[in-house]
Amino acid sequence: MSSRRWDFSLATESNTKGGRAEGPSSSHLPKPPGFVEHAEALAAPTSATLTKAKGDVAKLKVKKAWEVAFSPGPQFAMNAFMLWMSGNQPNIFSIMITSYVMYNPIKAIFGAGQTFARFGDGQTDVTLQKITFVLLNAAVCGFGVLKMSWLGLLPTEPADWIAFYSVRTAAETATGGVPLGQ
């Protein structure tokens, strides 16, 4: 026994081939007032109109692509402020902020193709925007590396390599004997 008490379906016979619609067929219902079933037939556009519309869309896409390409800039300003606030002492906050600042550009660089895919309709060239986007993110990332250096997190000094230093054993031994002449 089904627990269902009642239901209402918008399914029609045409799209439910053998479906479970059990009520009366909706094809017999009157059309709403002002409804035109084939509107395209009323005003068919000209080719000029179509060309102009396509050109506007392409320009819009390029404009949007440039906006995306330059988007790391405003983000960097905010991140730079955060980096400045975190100081140059290696602590959990400065390291977290630096990691965040570096993680997002790297993620953006690797996702650049997907980011600009929405502009890729085969006619709009966004290569320059992509390059700009990658370069700007790389610059942000580079600044993060610089910040890591300021924090002393990069192995740029001899002291960073002491784990690889080892004490050399002595090839010879010399020990003292009994004191003489006393």
Add this chain to the structure above:
Amino acid sequence: MLRAIALLLGALLGASALYEDQAGELDWYRQNVGAVLHADFHTAQGRRLVFVSTDVGMVAALDATTGETAWRQPLPAGERIVAQAIAPGAGALLVGSLAPDGALMARRWTLDGDLVWDVAVLPPAPDAPSPAALAFVGDGAESVVALWGASVTLVRGHTGERAWAWTHEAGEVSASWGGVHLTADRSTLVVYGRAGAGRSSALARAELAFASGAPASEVQLARAPSALDEADAAVLTLEPRFVVTLDAARTHLVFQADGDDGAHGGGAVRTSTMGAWSHASAGAHARILRVPLPGAVLVRLGEGHVVLVDLTTGEPHVRWEARAAGPVAIGSLRAGAQAIVAAVYAGAPAASLEQSTVLVTAGGAEVLPSPSAVPLTRGSYGAPSALYLGSYSKKDGGGVVQIAQRALLVTADGAVHGLADARALWAREEALARPEQLEFLAPPRARETEALADGPQYGQLLRAATRALGVAGGAGARPDGASGGGGALFADSFGFRKLVVVRTASSKVLALRADDGGVAWSALPSLDGQPVETLTMVVVPAPITHLDTDLLLVVRTLSQPHTYAALTYDGLTGELRAPAHSLPSRVLWSAPVPASDAALAALEAGARAPAVGHALVLDDFTVALLPDTDATARAFEAARTSIFFYLLDGAAGVIRGYGFARSQKQHGFRAVVRWTYILPANAHDLSIAQLDSAEAVHAPVQVLGDRGVLHKHLNKNLVALGYTQLDRAAPAAGPSVHVTVLDGVTGAAVHDFVQPRAAGPVKLALTENVVVAHSSAVPSGKPMLSLIELYDNATEPDYLAIMFSGSDAAALRARSSFEPRAPFALSTSFFVSAEVEAMAFTQTAKGITPRQLMLALHSGQMLALDKKLLDTRRPIGAPSTADREEGLMPYSPVLGPMPLQLYVTHGHRVERARGVRCAATTLESTSIVALYGADLFISRQSPAKNFDMLAPDFNKGALALAVAALGVGTVVTTHLRRRQELNRLWR
């Protein structure tokens, strides 16, 4: 309200608490008094005490029943005790000592150990003889008489004020006084001695007014028929009094009777040929024993022969004679006015003591029934060397009161034994009061427990299980405390369990447990039963960790001509490994011969351990191999080109380095000179120090604040020479202290440090690339520490190669001393607040933990100085950012005052401190530190706290509870989660 006020006051008052190591948790302290030179028994307040003064300058009271120290007072360093007297009725103890400046110091103490007064008696002449005597005279110790050469000094007994002094000045016949007697009417002080020299020798007698010291008459000289012995003072017997001495040849007894009325009883000076008394021949060894007897003297003739000579019959004759097989020790006591008991203990060393007792009265001597032999079962003490007797009354079974004796016996090793009623009550290893060398021995690791004990957590579990099951021989087994110990001793997982081996001035070797100070074993080496002198003691590390460490002793007999031998002991049990190996001469240098890989493999496989090979360089620079086998010769041949040694000839001011070459003899090698370093002609106060060969070093570089590095000049063969030099061309500049650092292999001078306006003696300590030298500023005398740090001008390694290969290839090669290096040095000096007797750096397992410099102070305390305090790069002025980053403190010329926590000895004092030794443990954080002198203090030191061990007060219960709660929580939440998931699926 009152409670609130009390709480408030309590909060305001300073709190004091013990450190845990003060409570003996981490450290222990052994207090010694030294070998007894003088002893007097006295019972006070029901406690039987024996008051002693010793060879290390201690005055002490020991409990005669238990041997415990009732009190102890050290005399200033350098004083040598020469006399002791007691006035029990007055509660006074008198001790005389010769100070380094030549004065005779007389000190009166109460019987509770409080100093009443001290007074200095100036020497009667610049070359005054060293024998001196102190005596109480008068009732209630009202006066003290000091006899020293020709001078007599009277000191007020209650105040220490010098009353008068009188010196017999008669040119060449100046007297040497040895006995004093106050007449019955207390008006005249009669002093006795000898005078003159050679054929003009005479027995001397002087009468002095007791009140003023004015001579009552001319000094009476009774010419002796022959020259008198000038080595010892004359002896004065009790009533009837005789003045007795020996002739210069020590073949005749020379004596003279003395009257009782203060007048010269005179009589002629008589002599008696001692050879007629005994089978033993008199001669150079003959001595009159300074035992006060009535009308009699005890004379030691030769080995084992002591005669009691009765002088009262007109012609001296022997009343009693001891002919013991072994050495003899003599003691005496006065029981009443006339009765004297003299006892002789004799016996073979370390076995038992035979006792013979003689009752001496004015009328004669009577040999009393001898009790049974006194057994000595603990340790190896050697022959008895001195005996001191004390009397007390006791009731026998029938209720008859008898006079009994208790005795203090000193054996050849310096040990002090308490004896009573033919029983050995106690023994004190007082040989430890004069340590010459201290070494740590690591017990072997048990094969069956090594794998488990590697991890501390498993080690703890194993120990707990061992304790719970009561299993002996596991990781916690140790010797049973008796000499020579029975059970096996294995290392613990933390490496705290070690043996501390001490070689003493009496040539005895004692092994103490480092965790509680108990004696694990002791040995007094001998050759064919003859006492020997131990010249050197070398620790021979076991070639593998499962075997015991050996001790190699080079000894020689005391008698001329010396016989030399090498003795090898098992360091853990004290058993002799093999018969003595005879040597033709003394040993200049010794070292173990590295075992071959095949031998190590055989040992690892469980082969019985052969004697570890050892190379000894003899006086003629030939090499003796132990054992002298082909295998040892092959092993030495394989290693000889990398083995070098050096000898410092302090008198010649030369240090020479040697290598080894083959000689024509089979298995023959000889040492050849490789280099010579000649010190300046006017160098003196030489001292030498070397790096600890077992020292572990972790980092070859010093990281700076700017994240640069300084490459340490690491060289295991560095030798530091310290000396004082006075520039003869500019003596006004004062002396200077030099520290020359050499390479022990090549003799190359690595660095020469000069501290102007300073003087030695220079004490040195080395670690890694650091040399610390202690000297004194001139003319202020303030103690100084000079610090020298050696670094290399090394090029940076190829970081890319390191990154890709994972290691610095150059660092994998062994470094030869013959490689060219360009070291440079940084140095600085600090004043310290206390004079330093010795110092050493802490050692840890891997050398990661920052080191501390352990200073043995003249005050008997040990101070731990962090290495960061001793840094040559401490900035002068405000520190830079990099300095702050590195933790460098601004330079201050004075180190101190130090926080009390840095004085690791806390309330203990190690008198006569002379050395510090440190040893690593398995725990990287912890080092074992020993400070030794007349006393011994051992503690664990953690310079960077116990970062690898839970604190003793860690709440293990809370941890267990938290773990249990987490477990329960995990189970409960897992159950709840499953239930929730099931419900979700059912929805």
